[in-house]
Amino acid sequence: xxxxxxxxxxxxxxxxxxxxxxxxxxxxxxxxxxxxxxxxxxxxxxxxxxxxxxxxxxxxxxxxxxxxxxxxxxxxxxxxxxxxxxxxxxxxxxxxxxxxxxxxxxxxxxxxxxxxxxxxxxxxxxxxxxxxxxxxxxxxxxxxxxxxxxxxxxxxxxxxxxxxxxxxxxxxxxxxxxxxxxxxxxxxxxxxxxxxxxxxxxxxxxxxxxxxxxxxxxxxxxxxxxxxxxxxxxxxxxxxxxxxxxxxxxxxxxxxxxxxxxxxxxxxxxxx
Numbered sequence: 001x002x003x004x005x006x007x008x009x010x011x012x013x014x015x016x017x018x019x020x021x022x023x024x025x026x027x028x029x030x031x032x033x034x035x036x037x038x039x040x041x042x043x044x045x046x047x048x049x050x051x052x053x054x055x056x057x058x059x060x061x062x063x064x065x066x067x068x069x070x071x072x073x074x075x076x077x078x079x080x081x082x083x084x085x086x087x088x089x090x091x092x093x094x095x096x097x098x099x100x101x102x103x104x105x106x107x108x109x110x111x112x113x114x115x116x117x118x119x120x121x122x123x124x125x126x127x128x129x130x131x132x133x134x135x136x137x138x139x140x141x142x143x144x145x146x147x148x149x150x151x152x153x154x155x156x157x158x159x160x161x162x163x164x165x166x167x168x169x170x171x172x173x174x175x176x177x178x179x180x181x182x183x184x185x186x187x188x189x190x191x192x193x194x195x196x197x198x199x200x201x202x203x204x205x206x207x208x209x210x211x212x213x214x215x216x217x218x219x220x221x222x223x224x225x226x227x228x229x230x231x232x233x234x235x236x237x238x239x240x241x242x243x244x245x246x247x248x249x250x251x252x253x254x255x256x257x258x259x260x261x262x263x264x265x266x267x268x269x270x271x272x
Contacts (some may be wrong), residue, residue: 001045001251004232008182009133009157011105013077015226015251017051018042018244019188019235024131025059032064034239039068039161041244043075053160053235055081055185056093066100075234079160079186081110081137087117094121098130106158106186108135112146119155124239133157139188141169148174148228151183160235163225165268175230187234190225191218199271208263212254219250224264227256 002015018038026032042050052069054062063078069076078101084090097104107122109115115136125131134149135158141259151174159178161170164187178185191197200217214220218236225234236247256264 001048001248002226003048003254006106006158006232007134007178007184011077011133012048013051013184013233014045014048014248015233016222016248017053017077017079017186017233017235019237020052020054020061020065021058021237023239024054024061024064026064026164032067035064035122036068037241038238038244039065039240043072043246044245045248049075049077051077051079051233051235053079053188055083056097057081057083057110062097062100069101077105078085078103079106079108079135080104081108081177082118082122083110083113084118085114087114087121087266089122090114093127094118098125101131104131106133106135106184108137108158108160109133111138112143115150117222133184135160135184135186137161137188137198141167144169144174148177151177151181154181155184158186158232160186160188162189163187163228163231164190164196164221165224165265166192166196166272175228179230184232185230187225187231190222190234190236196221196268196272199247201267202203205267209256212251212256212260214250216246220249220264222247223256224261226251229255 003012006013024035080097082090082093122134134156136156137160147159163170214223
């Protein structure tokens with residue numbers, strides 16, 4: 001799978017990772033075995049590490065992910081989040097996650113909640129090597145201005161934002177500024193939280209894109225995002241090991257040109 005340098009961090013990440021929202025809340029042994037199978041699939045690419053994104057907001061996803069990574073932590077690039085209204089609660093969350101993962105590669109402020117409280121502690125941990133990069137996330141386009149402010153003040157190394165053919169708010173200012181500043185960009189909800197795959201184009205409509213190594217609609221949508229060189233990684237969530245492998249296959253060149261990206265946008269408009 002293609003590996004991309006995450007902005008100016010110097011860190012290499014796979015183009016396609018795994019988001020754990022809703023899919024890594026495991027309540028029994030069968031659920032945990034399913035999660036481990038997805039992690040197995042993600043780690044099956046031997047050209048580097050696998051990218052996993054989690055949060056304390058996702059139930060017990062952090063601990064389930066950590067259990068699935070036993071004996072192969074060095075094969076994982078872990079991004080998680082702090083989601084707390086004050087520094088004391090945030091520090092407790094952060095220390096718990098560091099206990100799970102030993103270190104966190106990207107520690108993100110979830111939806112910018114309590115950012116002024118958490119940034120000093122994250123900077124302290126980055127200085128000590130327990131955190132490798134600091135990030136911020138938000139799912140609403142209305143928060144782009146706040147993300148830009150953090151980026152311009154060099155408070156964060158990465159941002160995580162929604163981006164797909166129906167949600168292109170980041171194209172106007174955030175992506176150009178991230179490129180200018182050397183900020184890493186991770187894309188959440190690349191399939192529109194499932195909305196974009198409720199209907200799929202016909203095989204004949206997908207056929208012109210096969211030369212780019214994509215054969216399913218999900219793969220096409222992931223490649224549409226990754227074909228923007230300002231994007232470093234996408235993190236679709238999945239419960240299926242087979243879907244994990246399918247998603248990862250979309251993270252290889254060749255990339256769409258402007259013509260293919262416009263073609264995909266037309267397909268999305270027709271379907272929705």
